[in-house]
Amino acid sequence: MCGVVGVVRFDGAPVDPEALAAMTQTLRHRGPDDLRTWTDGSVGLGHTRLSIIDVAGSAQPLWSADRSQVIVFNGEAFNYREVRAAYDYPFRTQGDTEVVLAAHLREGERGIARLRGQFAFGVWDTRARELHLYRDRLGVLPLYYVHTPAFFAFASELKALLPLLGSVRVDQQGLAAYLAQRAVPAPLTLVEGVRKVLPGHHLTVTANGRLTASRYWSVPVPEPRPMTDAEAVALTRAALDASIGESLVADVPVGSLLSGGVDSSLIATLASRAAGGGLRTYAAGFGQPDDETSHAEFVAGLIGSDHTTVVVRPKEFSDLIPKLTWHRDAPLSEPADVAVHRLAATARHDVKVLLSGEGSDELFAGYPKYRLATAFDLALRLPAGLRTPLAGTARRWLPERAHRAGVLTRALEADGRADGYAAWFSPFSRTERGALTGADAPSMPPSPPLPDVPPLEQMLYLDQHSWLSDNLLERGDRMCLAASVELRPPFLDHRVVELAAQLPARVKLRGRTGKWVVKQVASEVLPxxxxxxxxSGFKVPLDRWFRGDFGAEAHDRLTAPGSFAREMFDAAAVARLLGEHRSGRRNHDIRLWTLLGLEIWHDVVATPSVSRS
Known part of the structure; x- marks a missing residue:
């Protein structure tokens, strides 16, 4: 994994080499093994390298053999040897970067569509005077850009672009989306003027500033085809074996996250078999008697992995949040962000690459909410004027322990099906957001159109479309690269994703059993x-922590004069959340976490001179 930056000026001014070097240096954590820049008048590229493939070669920026194009590449093309064999090209290195450049040079988008892996990169064409940007199909790796009348700039992380903006202003639509979903959907960000390249997209920027976008892949609309249960299990096992085999492609050691849940346990088990043993595995806990670490240790014993358990303490958790917020370029939307980073930081002593089980829930219906898809869809057909007050009344009478029922009532206040499906991850209902932000609440960005398929498939499609890339994958990339470790999710090989879209709903959700087909595959190798x-997932005891010292810190930050919360939100509404939680009357842990995360994010963005690395 690496960090990439680039600037193309349209006003005739040269790119400042020192400014470009500073942008590149900001991403040094993504690539501690090498840092190089290149400028030519109004164009400049920068690259930081985490050497995974062809460790001794493939320095970047890397030129094509005819010196017509130059690339800065972040990621891995797992099938690069196969693609390399398809081209008559004078290769000079043994790495995947030159293969990616050759694919673009020979076939453009069609060549990039040959690749399997995770990537985000830029190519400058010296003859056509055009910049080309590509982002991988699922958005595993990030790519941000700024487009002004004077210049276009891109970077792997938003922070590298901030010096180009002059002043930092909060994007109001991005803020509205974050309060509703705990993630900001592409192409939006929380910073006005900065955008994300959409997954599966190719941007072209000409020397005179014209930008065009095209899509070379999209999340497949579910089209189940007839098959028996046995066929579904066999196809899923074969797809995972192929993906995991390619995910092990590296010239450095590879390890695996192992929570003890079915997804990470399956990935670790199949990876250990494919590698012939010797796998290192890593689990995190929070010192709670009901965490998953004992299950992870049991699986590690079964597969014979060299296993490490990391315990995250409350003080460490609190201390890490500002640093990790800087790394994420956004609030930490999940408390598990901290645990993922601690795992990566520990693993970095042994490996440069970690496998994860991310994506299985969104492909194969693993979340409890999917069991309610049909009933929820029917409920959303009620008039909003009736549905919203009923949901609000029900939520007020729910006991504190009825967390999932509270999530359902918030989702029922949404506008339409797409917003309702997305609202399952919402910390605040539409009514609560109104009380928090007042009459001048920013408008929500439009929801993506839903395909004409059953409710379960619509819910899965929407989660794959946005929640996966804009929250979970962003977390994995940023938290691991903060420790200079690459994360690879084998479930998100596009062949697995396309297969999942063809599987009948009954092999995803059967009765109350989600991920049925994945569990059948896992049953072949696990008890x-x-x-x-x-x-269960990562069990972070936030509700208890917010009633202790962590809650006192949140109170001080959110209520301080001049705070972002005081500027943006109704002070009485914030005070009510803090008071009700502290007294034990209600559990507002995820709402307080969301507001605290925004506060810390604003502090970090507003003071870029403060070192967070």
Missing amino acids: DRIVHRPK
């Missing part, structure tokens, strides 16, 4: 106590 135990 029932791992395959069929209830889903």
Whole structure:
């Protein structure tokens, strides 16, 4: 994994080499092994390298053999040897970067569509005087840009672009989306003027400033085809074996995250088999008796991995948030962000690459909410004037322990199906957002259109379309690269994603069993106590922490004169959340976490001179 930056000026002014070097240096954590820049008048490129493939070669920026094009590449093309064999090209290195450049040079988008892997990169064409940007199909890797009348600039992380903006202003639509979804959907960000390249897209920028975008791949609309259960299981096993085999392509050691849940346990088990043993695995806990670390240790014993358990303490958790917020370029939307980083930082002593089980829930219906898809769709057909007050009344009478029912009532206040499906991840209902932000609440960005498929498939499609790339994958990339570790999610090989769209709904959700087909595959290699135990995820005791010292810190930050919360939100509404939670009357942990995250993010963005690395 690496960091890439680039600037193309339209006003005739030269790119400042020192400014470009500073932008590149901002991404040094993404590539501690090498840093290089190149400028030619009004164009400049920068690259920081985390050497994974062809460690001794493939320095970047890398030129094509005919010196017509130059690339800065972030990511891995796992099938680069296969693609390399398809081209008559005078290769000079043994790495994947030159193969990617050759694919673009020979075939453009069609060549990039040959690649399997995760990537985000820029190519400057010296003859056509055009910049080309590509982002991988699922958005595993990030790519941001700024487009003004004077220049176009891109970078792997938003922070590298901030010096070009002059002043930093909060994007109001991005803020509205974050309050609704705990993530900002591409192409928006929380910073006005900065945008994300959409997953599966190719941008072209000409020397006179014209920008065009095209899509070379999109999340497939579900089209189930007839097959038996046995066929579905066999196809899924074959797709995962192929993906995991390619995910192990590296010239450095590869390890695996192992939470003890079915997804990470399956990935670690299949990876250990494919690698012939010797795998290192890593698990995190929070010192709670009901965390997953014992299950992870059990699986590690089964597969014979060299296993490490990391315990995250409350003080460490609190201390890391500002640093990790800087790395994420956004609020930490999930408390598990901290745990992912601690795992990566520990693993960095042994490996440069980690596998994860990310994506399985969104492909194969792993979340409990999917069981309610049909009933929820029917409820959303009620008139909003009736549905919203009923949901609000029900939420006020719910006991504190009824967390999932509270999530449902918030989702029922949404506008339409797309917003309702997205609102399952919402910390605040539409009514609560109105109370928090007042009459001048920013408008929400439009929801993506939903395909004409059953409710379960619509919900899965929407989660793959945005929640996955804009929250979970962003977290994985940023938290691991903060420790200079590359994260690879084998479930998100596009062949697995396309297969999932063809599987019948019954092999995803069967009765109350989600991820049925994944669990059948897992049953071939793992015992029932791992395959069929209830889903739990990272159990961060936020509700208790917010009633202790962590809550006192949140109170001080959110209520201080001049705070972002005081500027943007109704002070009485914030005070009510803090008071009700502290007294134990209500559990507002995820809402307080969201507001605290925004506050810390604003502090970090507003003071870029403060070192966060």
